[in-house]
Amino acid sequence: MSKKTRITGAEAVIRCLLEEGVDLIYGYPGGAIMPVYDELYKYQDKLTHILTRHEQGATHAAQGYARTSGKVGVAIATSGPGATNLVTGIADAQIDSTPMVCITGQVASHLLGSDAFQETDIIGISTPVTKWNIQVTKAEDIPAVMAKAFYIARSGRPGPVLVDITKDAQFSEFDFSYEKCKGVRSYKAIPKTEPQSLKDAAALINEAKKPMIVWGQGIILGEAEKEFKSFVEKTGIPSAWTILGVSALETAHPLNIGMVGMHGNYGPNKLTNECDLLIAIGMRFDDRVTGNLETYAKQAKVIHFEIDPAEISKNVYADVAVMGSVKTTLADILPFVDKKSHDSWLEEFYAFDKIEQEKVIQEELYPSKEGISMGEVIRNINEGTKGDAVIVTDVGQHQMMAIRYAKFVKSKSNVTSGGLGTMGFALPAAIGAKMGAPNRQVIAVIGDGGYQMTIQELGTIFQNKTGVKIVILNNEFLGMVRQWQELFFENRYASTEMTNPDFVKIAEGYHIPANRVTERANLADAVKTMLETDGPYFLEVCVEKENNVFPMIPTGASVSDIRLS
Amino acid sequence: MEEDKKYYTISVYTENNIGLVNRISTIFLKRHVNLLSMTASESEIEDVYRFTILVKMTQEKVQKIVGQIEKQIEVIRAFYHTDEETISQETALYKVKSELLFDEPQIQNIIKRSGASIVTVNKKFFVISKTGRRIETEALHSALKPYGVLQFTRSGRIAVTKEAMNISEVLKDFDDID
Numbered sequence: 174m175s176k177k178t179r180i181t182g183a184e185a186v187i188r189c190l191l192e193e194g195v196d197l198i199y200g201y202p203g204g205a206i207m208p209v210y211d212e213l214y215k216y217q218d219k220l221t222h223i224l225t226r227h228e229q230g231a232t233h234a235a236q237g238y239a240r241t242s243g244k245v246g247v248a249i250a251t252s253g254p255g256a257t258n259l260v261t262g263i264a265d266a267q268i269d270s271t272p273m274v275c276i277t278g279q280v281a282s283h284l285l286g287s288d289a290f291q292e293t294d295i296i297g298i299s300t301p302v303t304k305w306n307i308q309v310t311k312a313e314d315i316p317a318v319m320a321k322a323f324y325i326a327r328s329g330r331p332g333p334v335l336v337d338i339t340k341d342a343q344f345s346e347f348d349f350s351y352e353k354c355k356g357v358r359s360y361k362a363i364p365k366t367e368p369q370s371l372k373d374a375a376a377l378i379n380e381a382k383k384p385m386i387v388w389g390q391g392i393i394l395g396e397a398e399k400e401f402k403s404f405v406e407k408t409g410i411p412s413a414w415t416i417l418g419v420s421a422l423e424t425a426h427p428l429n430i431g432m433v434g435m436h437g438n439y440g441p442n443k444l445t446n447e448c449d450l451l452i453a454i455g456m457r458f459d460d461r462v463t464g465n466l467e468t469y470a471k472q473a474k475v476i477h478f479e480i481d482p483a484e485i486s487k488n489v490y491a492d493v494a495v496m497g498s499v500k501t502t503l504a505d506i507l508p509f510v511d512k513k514s515h516d517s518w519l520e521e522f523y524a525f526d527k528i529e530q531e532k533v534i535q536e537e538l539y540p541s542k543e544g545i546s547m548g549e550v551i552r553n554i555n556e557g558t559k560g561d562a563v564i565v566t567d568v569g570q571h572q573m574m575a576i577r578y579a580k581f582v583k584s585k586s587n588v589t590s591g592g593l594g595t596m597g598f599a600l601p602a603a604i605g606a607k608m609g610a611p612n613r614q615v616i617a618v619i620g621d622g623g624y625q626m627t628i629q630e631l632g633t634i635f636q637n638k639t640g641v642k643i644v645i646l647n648n649e650f651l652g653m654v655r656q657w658q659e660l661f662f663e664n665r666y667a668s669t670e671m672t673n674p675d676f677v678k679i680a681e682g683y684h685i686p687a688n689r690v691t692e693r694a695n696l697a698d699a700v701k702t703m704l705e706t707d708g709p710y711f712l713e714v715c716v717e718k719e720n721n722v723f724p725m726i727p728t729g730a731s732v733s734d735i736r737l738s
Numbered sequence: 739m740e741e742d743k744k745y746y747t748i749s750v751y752t753e754n755n756i757g758l759v760n761r762i763s764t765i766f767l768k769r770h771v772n773l774l775s776m777t778a779s780e781s782e783i784e785d786v787y788r789f790t791i792l793v794k795m796t797q798e799k800v801q802k803i804v805g806q807i808e809k810q811i812e813v814i815r816a817f818y819h820t821d822e823e824t825i826s827q828e829t830a831l832y833k834v835k836s837e838l839l840f841d842e843p844q845i846q847n848i849i850k851r852s853g854a855s856i857v858t859v860n861k862k863f864f865v866i867s868k869t870g871r872r873i874e875t876e877a878l879h880s881a882l883k884p885y886g887v888l889q890f891t892r893s894g895r896i897a898v899t900k901e902a903m904n905i906s907e908v909l910k911d912f913d914d915i916d
Binding site for chain 2: 296297300301304305306307308325356357358359360361481482483485487
């Protein structure tokens with residue numbers, strides 16, 4: 174690295190990234206960010222820039238990278254449309270607590286507020302969807318701002334930060350020095366744990382007859398998988414997960430009783446309203462998890478392990494709130510909890526699972542109908558990967574099927590858009606996921622609708638030879654919307670049927686090896702070939718057009734009113 | 739629900755930051771809450787600013803909103819208080835035609851009784867200022883209305899709380915953890 178200290182703001186941006194340990198960023202150049210790109214050219218041996226085909230792709234790729242690597246994802250774009258195109262990814266990262274730093278160019282400071290070419294108030298626009306954002310108009314402010322940006326993005330409950338840098342600040346020179354941010358006066362990343370809360374929680378846990386755990390992504394973000402497993406195994410408590418929590422505890426663990434929520438498993442949803450103690454760990458009681466709050470776990474005491482004070486009693490009243498990082502609090506509570514097993518209570522979950530197996534799962538994984546089901550595609554993938562793969566999903570029916578049926582053996586193995594439900598997320602996110610975990614098999618499972626929202630990122634995959642496997646579950650419908658139309662809108666299929674292009678030809682146009690499966694007989698081999706092919710691969714599976722995802726809790730219904738058909 | 743709604747004064751101590759007004763107001767916007775008033779000023783501590791926000795809502799909702807305000811990076815602490823827990827004032831200005839002072843002897847009585855002061859008088863108009871609680875500034879407005887008020891405006895609420903805020907200690911606490 175250059176030893177000179179008098180550098181431009183643009184070079185300072187790069188030097189700050191290197192100081193923060195960043196070696197990979199995603200972005201798209203344009204007028205107001207060109208000085209930074211010029212420096213990227215000079216620093217290309219130290220900092221890799223991946224050119225996505227759309228700025229939204231850069232944010233999702235940065236998210237995917239963050240989710241599999243545990244590091245901060247970085248996306249960079251120009252002013253105006255470049256900046257506004259980042260907004261969906263930023264909102265997605267905000268609601269799913271993904272650490273990300275976005276850098277945008279801005280028109281020169283003397284033009285601010287004048288409706289200059291490609292000027293947009295990205296600070297105003299991004300405020301509701303960022304953990305923090307700031308505009309920089311002076312080069313000398315860049316190091317401190319960047320240090321603060323990374324600190325805020327990764328600490329506490331992580332989230333996206335946007336740094337908007339005017340073009341004159343990028344051009345002007347100053348004396349560079351860098352100091353990492355160790356704290357921000359008005360921001361407490363990790364709240365203090367009240368020792369009494371641990372004792373109160375332990376007392377409730379020790380006396381509970383029918384306790385149940387619901388864990389979320391907090392376990393993964395807090396890297397508390399080990400502490401969590403020790404806690405679950407010592408207390409013997411049946412444990413269910415939210416969509417973003419999946420893979421924190423292996424699928425096959427006997428105390429892993431499945432997913433809660435709208436398309437979750439039968440047992441954990443039903444028994445949420447039977448348990449006497451609900452232990453929420455690193456989750457936020459999203460409405461897709463709770464259904465109708467008026468009838469959600471009213472009989473149970475609630476313990477909430479949480480890092481964000483604003484989540485306590487936001488949706489569900491917490492009798493005991495254990496504030497802090499779950500990595501610490503779960504370790505600290507362990508000596509206070511009794512070693513126990515809850516065999517007959519656990520049997521109740523298994524009994525519900527038996528019903529779900531018979532009424533839903535068996536037919537989904539081994540269909541008796543002629544058409545291919547989404548579930549059997551996932552089953553074939555499981556058989557090929559033995560659960561050791563990163564599954565990236567988009568949003569919709571295929572997402573629910575993938576999450577429900579994929580087997581996981583290690584953490585950080587699922588990347589999905591949970592809170593925002595962003596169609597188009599998966600393809601670019603898979604690029605980042607693969608780069609964040611280059612030695613792992615990364616499989617993007619995508620519907621034919623969402624795929625076409627960011628399909629241009631095939632160009633990024635082709636250019637960088639990114640070894641992601643793309644599986645399109647093609648039902649020629651916006652399947653989840655169609656399912657709702659069937660169930661709640663008397664089959665009026667308004668604008669959900671799609672006439673699709675030849676996806677195989679499109680992939681081949683990008684020189685990505687591609688295959689299409691239309692019959693069950695060819696499915697296993699096709700999946701096998703895909704997994705064995707080096708580099709990227711595209712597999713389209715034409716699935717049954719009008720299958721539904723069950724179980725299902727209709728919007729506004731109680732978790733105990735979960736339907737099997 | 740309507741009867742559970744009360745006036746709450748939200749006090750937000752912050753670092754000085756350009757985007758913060760937007761960041762705080764967007765939290766109200768998201769929940770479709772109308773801000774009855776919002777005032778920003780320095781606080782008792784150097785370099786610490788204070789927003790005073792007046793809202794009418796349920797306690798449950800104000801508690802959640804204050805939690806979400808406090809979560810913002812540059813917010814040091816946020817509090818909410820009922821009217822009983824605060825001492826609050828608003829200032830109103832009333833512009834009235836000067837000839838009324840001479841033609842309508844009642845006006846002078848109204849001003850005297852209300853404890854308002856006259857800020858300025860010239861040949862055309864005079865300006866009355868009244869500082870007090872909302873009910874007092876409103877009463878004066880109603881009293882003057884029959885005679886014709888050329889202009890009326892009222893400031894946002896400012897309030898201090900009966901309980902101590904201890905912001906200095908909160909700031910020290912932030913320093914301690916890092």
